[in-house]
């Protein structure tokens with residue numbers, strides 16, 4: 001890839017006690033993109049972010065942040081990054097404004113009151129600037145974490161599970177803010193359990209499970225895969241084989257011939273369902289029930305893992 005802003009090469013992490021949380025992860029992030037790291041609980045998302053941010057030391061591999069090695073050139077690498085962690089990490093007795101200004105100074109940047117004010121206004125925190133963190137609601141505290149992460153004008157922003165336990169208004173503000181950051185050229189990497197979240201914003205999606213990065217794809221390509229649906233027809237009479245007249249739908253027989261299954265692309269203009277049902281009528285094949293279901297994230301993980309094993 002041409003000049004990635006972030007390059008992770010062969011990174012593995014085995015925690016004390018022997019748990020291998022990351023297994024030879026290779027990942028390049030493009031300048032200015034929004035990248036969603038999708039994976040179930042315990043997949044290794046937080047561990048991957050933590051190694052990039054220098055919080056966790058990888059057992060092997062290298063990480064380069066805009067040309068700076070994340071370990072040997074930690075300070076410069078870290079200064080490029082803003083991290084919104086999953087858990088609260090703020091001084092409860094400080095005020096909002098002092099917290100955010102302090103965070104900026106930590107990265108060696110001089111004061112820039114106009115920037116801080118705009119940031120706090122963007123996050124609806126300006127009116128609360130003199131309040132102590134402990135006086136804020138949970139949602140407001142989350143906003144402070146975002147303001148802190150952006151205090152030093154980083155080029156890369158990590159959002160670890162940004163919308164877990166977050167109310168609708170914060171969610172909306174967050175998406176708006178992300179949109180504005182993107183127009184300024186900030187690269188954004190977020191972790192999520194939710195396909196919908198990746199779908200809403202990301203340019204590319206990486207799927208991680210069991211510490212392995214299974215795939216990285218343009219969102220549109222992945223969504224096409226995720227858009228598959230199944231239609232199950234419960235037959236009145238079980239079938240031994242599929243009649244050749246039905247070949248074009250690539251059906252399968254399940255449930256010992258009692259169920260006829262059609263897999264189709266939910267996003268396609270023509271699903272093929274009306275013509276299939278017509279054909280079944282012509283052939284005198286009757287069914288007592290019809291059920292459609294969408295592939296779940298779980299199915300997709302299973303498919304990916306199986307495909308990978310088969311490859």
Ligand SMILES: Nc1ncnc2c1ncn2[C@@H]1O[C@H](COP(=O)(O)OP(=O)(O)OP(=O)(O)O)[C@@H](O)[C@H]1O
Pocket residue numbers: 015016017019020021039040041042043044045046047048
């Ligand atoms: N400090 C640690 N010591 C030992 N094991 C750890 C440590 N941190 C995480 N793990 C383990 O490593 C694995 C990956 O954890 P990680 O937090 O990276 O997953 P995640 O994808 O972020 O999960 P979640 O979606 O639940 O936040 C888990 O099995 C976890 O129990």
